[in-house]
Amino acid sequence: MTIQYPLFSQVALAEDVPDYDLKRGDIATIVEHYPMPDEEEDGYSLEGFDVPHITLEVASSQIISVDQWQQEEAIFS
16 A cells, blocks of 8 residues: 655655656655556656756655655664
8 A cells, every 4th residue: 555645745755866866865845646546656746856947757656755764764874
């Protein structure tokens, strides 16, 4: 079961996105949610990186909550 994030919540990237020089842990705001059928991952549009005029489209597995990211960073630091 995947988490559904509310619009305008902040999330962290769960993996690097080299095409935009974004790194795991970079924070963005969800501006759109794309629900998909049960067998497919939901999608999200993210904005707010330090990249002007970029809206990044990601699958739900590519983002995590900011709280979860901070907990993982504390464990692995």
